[in-house]
Amino acid sequence: MTFAGNPSSNRYEFGANWASFIDRHYSPERRRMAAQKLLSFLGRQSLEGIHFLDIGSGSGLHSLAALDAKADRIHSFDFDPLSVSTTGKLRHLAGDPPNWNVERGDVLDIDYLNKLGTWNLVYSWGVLHHTGAMWQAIENAARTVAPGGLFFIALYSSNVVRPSAQFWLDVKRRYNAANPHQRRWLEYWYIWRFGLGRNPLRLLSLVKQIYEKKKGRGMSYMTDIRDWLGGWPMEFADDQAVIDFLNRRFDFELVRISTGEACTEFLFRNPIKSTSKPN
Numbered sequence: 001m002t003f004a005g006n007p008s009s010n011r012y013e014f015g016a017n018w019a020s021f022i023d024r025h026y027s028p029e030r031r032r033m034a035a036q037k038l039l040s041f042l043g044r045q046s047l048e049g050i051h052f053l054d055i056g057s058g059s060g061l062h063s064l065a066a067l068d069a070k071a072d073r074i075h076s077f078d079f080d081p082l083s084v085s086t087t088g089k090l091r092h093l094a095g096d097p098p099n100w101n102v103e104r105g106d107v108l109d110i111d112y113l114n115k116l117g118t119w120n121l122v123y124s125w126g127v128l129h130h131t132g133a134m135w136q137a138i139e140n141a142a143r144t145v146a147p148g149g150l151f152f153i154a155l156y157s158s159n160v161v162r163p164s165a166q167f168w169l170d171v172k173r174r175y176n177a178a179n180p181h182q183r184r185w186l187e188y189w190y191i192w193r194f195g196l197g198r199n200p201l202r203l204l205s206l207v208k209q210i211y212e213k214k215k216g217r218g219m220s221y222m223t224d225i226r227d228w229l230g231g232w233p234m235e236f237a238d239d240q241a242v243i244d245f246l247n248r249r250f251d252f253e254l255v256r257i258s259t260g261e262a263c264t265e266f267l268f269r270n271p272i273k274s275t276s277k278p279n
Contacts, residue, residue, distance in 0.1 A: 025220045031061065037065075053144055056107065084103065107141055121152065123153075130231055142252065148270065157238070157239055159264070176230060191206070
């Protein structure tokens with residue numbers, strides 16, 4: 001997840017975190033798992049015939065997954081220049097395919113989005129809630145979905161957050177104000193309290209969590225912890241409010257939803273509107 005909106009003086013360094021992830025953890029196995037997860041949630045065997053827009057590409061791993069899934073065309077953009085560079089690095093690793101474009105862009109910039117046109121698969125995982133204007137970002141992103149196209153987004157859910165949204169917003173402010181040593185201790189605190197539940201006997205359960213994180217989206221447990229603790233600006237969304245908003249504004253139909261973890265995953269379809277007149 002990465003920032004894709006207006007700059008802020010105290011915003012978290014998302015790009016640096018994702019650059020570190022690729023430098024330290026990228027592997028063919030993670031690449032394969034990312035593609036498998038993407039196709040599994042979409043319920044597809046491949047992305048052949050799909051034009052894939054990645055809003056807030058971050059590490060670039062999921063744009064690469066779209067390439068491996070045989071998407072016809074891919075466009076990746078991110079607000080953070082280092083994320084753009086990291087995504088470009090994976091594009092180069094893939095042989096600089098001509099059907100994959102990477103550039104800096106802003107989901108809150110309507111003029112930029114208008115130039116991109118519409119796409120039949122718009123993807124934004126863990127991004128729009130970090131813009132400082134989440135509902136506007138959701139609306140802007142939705143406008144890039146072509147009629148009949150799919151909208152795959154993941155947002156931090158207010159329905160499952162514990163102890164509370166305010167608790168985590170306070171933690172994020174502390175993390176961003178901290179020096180590197182203090183940040184490391186906050187990371188250890190998170191692992192002790194939420195990874196182990198203050199119980200060292202749950203170590204095997206924690207190891208399983210780390211493996212499942214890698215298996216699920218090809219991600220790294222520690223990279224995600226730093227992203228979670230540091231991710232700022234930040235907003236939480238009520239799951240039903242997201243569904244109602246996209247249905248009310250665009251008539252989007254919910255195809256699939258995955259809940260229960262910090263981020264709720266949504267897959268919507270933009271229905272093809274009938275142009276025929278009633279008799």
